[in-house]
Amino acid sequence: MPKVTFITADGTSQTIDHSHGSLMEVAVDHDIQGIEGACGGVCSCATCHVKIPVEWRDRVGPPNEAETDTMSFMDDVDETSRLSCQIDLDESLDGLTVYVPGQPD
Ligand code: FES
Secondary structure, three states, X not given: OOOEEEEOOOOOEEEEOXXXXXXXXXXXXXXXXXXXXXXXXXXXXXXXXXXXXXHHHHHHOOOOHHHHHHHXXXXXXXXXXXXXXXXXXXXXHOOEEEEOOOOOO
């Protein structure tokens, strides 16, 4: 199972081994600061926003149409943005690092 690393707005890095499901589910299960997953993963809340480093963008892929629609209501969106509930983890994403935008507490 893939290993993923979350870097939160305060610079904290947390690596999770043996992750499965969506990236949002992994983040919520491990209390990653800044990822709430309020809609449960149906792509309607945007509380699971992450930013993908350039070296991972091809493997992770672009946002789908529903993500693009949901993110159109957000301020802090750029070409690196994805909604983590729409990223299913598999071995091809082993070692993935993502950034969680937002203000540190
Ligand atoms: S969890 Fe709601 S949009 Fe991702």
